[in-house]
Structure formats: structure tokens, C-alpha cells
Amino acid sequence: MTQDFILRTSGLTKEFKGFVAVSDVNLGVQRGHIHALIGPNGAGKTTCFNLLTKFLSPTRGTIHFNGVEITRDEPAQIARRGVIRSFQISAVFPHLTVMENVRIALQRKLGVSSHFWRSPDILNTLNDRAMELLGHVGLADFADMVTAEMPYGRKRALEIATTLALDPELMLLDEPTQGMGHEDVERVMQLIKKVAANRTILMVEHNMKVVSGISDAITVLARGSVLAQGTYAEVSTNSLVIEAYMGSPEAALGS
Missing domain, CATH: 3.40.50.300 (P-loop containing nucleotide triphosphate hydrolases)
Incomplete structure (x- = not known):
């Protein structure tokens, strides 16, 4: 074979x-x-x-x-x-929530990463997929937590979620x-x-x-x-x- x-x-x-x-x-x-x-x-x-x-x-x-x-x-x-890479040092935004971190990665995948001026209602259309990804890495219950407040291991799980968001x-x-x-x-x-x-x-x-x-x-x-x-x-x-x-x-x- x-x-x-x-x-x-x-x-x-x-x-x-x-x-x-x-x-x-x-x-x-x-x-x-x-x-x-x-x-x-x-x-x-x-x-x-x-x-x-x-x-x-x-x-x-x-x-x-x-x-x-x-x-x-x-x-x-x-x-x-x-081909998507993660790094030795956690590469997430510490002062954003867990959900917001994943949503930024999803915006990049959709080609709208620079559209931060858009209405929150439009960006909220990404929430279902973001929650799906957070569930996949065991972080659904942490969605609204500020990332800096999470334990180190959970931050690495979040980094994997943001990597997965880029498909x-x-x-x-x-x-x-x-x-x-x-x-x-x-x-x-x-x-x-x-x-x-x-x-x-x-x-x-x-x-x-x-x-x-x-x-x-x-x-x-x-x-x-x-x-x-x-x-x-x-x-x-x-x-x-x-x-x-x-x-x-x-x-x-x-x-």
C-alpha cells in the first residue's frame, strides 16, 4: 500500500x-x-x-x-x-474574552479580519461557530471569561481552538x-x-x-x-x- x-x-x-x-x-x-x-x-x-x-x-x-x-x-x-502553526508562547489576546479570541480567528478565515467597525450584530453571526469550536476543546463554559484570567493549560486549549478556526x-x-x-x-x-x-x-x-x-x-x-x-x-x-x-x-x- x-x-x-x-x-x-x-x-x-x-x-x-x-x-x-x-x-x-x-x-x-x-x-x-x-x-x-x-x-x-x-x-x-x-x-x-x-x-x-x-x-x-x-x-x-x-x-x-x-x-x-x-x-x-x-x-x-x-x-x-x-498549513497553520501554533507557537511555544501562547498567542492569544489576553484582554479579550475567550469567545472574542475565537471570533477574531473566524473573521480572518472569512476574509473580514479588518472589519472591526462592523455592527456587533453582524459579528455575532460568528458566535455559533465560535461556541462549537470552544465546545470541541472543552472551553464552552469559559466563553465569557477574560483570557488573562484563565489557567495556562486552558489558554493553550484556546490557542488550539483559534488554530482550528482557520480550518x-x-x-x-x-x-x-x-x-x-x-x-x-x-x-x-x-x-x-x-x-x-x-x-x-x-x-x-x-x-x-x-x-x-x-x-x-x-x-x-x-x-x-x-x-x-x-x-x-x-x-x-x-x-x-x-x-x-x-x-x-x-x-x-x-x-
């Missing part, structure tokens, strides 16, 4: 004045999968995300999405194709559980599994419990290059991966 890759890179490389941050990365993300991009600090994971979303332009190599080369696309074109085909999640306590990590893990039901997710994540618990496939980066690819069972027993993380082949990944 031929694998259906929604995203592929070939020889993806990024150099900064002689320093090679990403080197010859061949990445294949299968449609419908949760694919984790992991590696030690400085491995090139965030740079790779920046290349995929065109916040950076590659020095060499190509990127294909849905079989179409997007290497030279601008970030806005990438987003319009359905992504491929979601790129950058450290979705960073800085969370155990309860919030569990909640966000389950949320990622839920929203992955009809879309593809590529995530950078350090928490090995999250990676092992929800990933279908894993790519390990080290010093900007692909060290290993496969399932968690495959990469966690790879001696090169163990050494990259722990410093010796006798150590166990995630222990």
Missing part, C-alpha cells in the same frame, strides 16, 4: 553565515497521522518549523504539500493552503505542553488526539510521555540532521538516539 504523504521535504537545509542549523532533512508526514519532531536542545526543530511555514527561507532543498511544491511560497500563502489541513504545534503541570498535560494530550481525528498534526514536543502516548510516527533531529525515524518503540531503542539524548548508549530514552 502506497503511503499518502501530506507533507514532504527533500534535502531541506538552512545555513546562517556558515553555521548549518538544518542539514539535508528528508521528512515525510503521512496524512492523518500525529507526527512528532523531537531532539535535544539545539537540534534544529524550531528552525525546521520556521522553514516549513516560511518564516525562514531554505538555503537548499524543497518542500511539497499535497503534492505541490511550496518552497517559494510566502507565509500567508502557506496558511491559505491549510487547517495540517496543524503544526510547537511545544504544546511546555510549562504545564501533570493535569494540564493530560488534558492537552487528549485534546490533540481529539482534534487529530480528521486532520494531520506535526508537533515539536519535549515531553516523552506525550510523544509516546499519542504519536504515530517520530522524526529525531540531532545537530540539524535526521538521526532516526519510525515509531516510538523503534526510535526509543535506537542506540544513536539514546546517545544523543543521554550521552551514552546504556541510558534509556525518556527514563
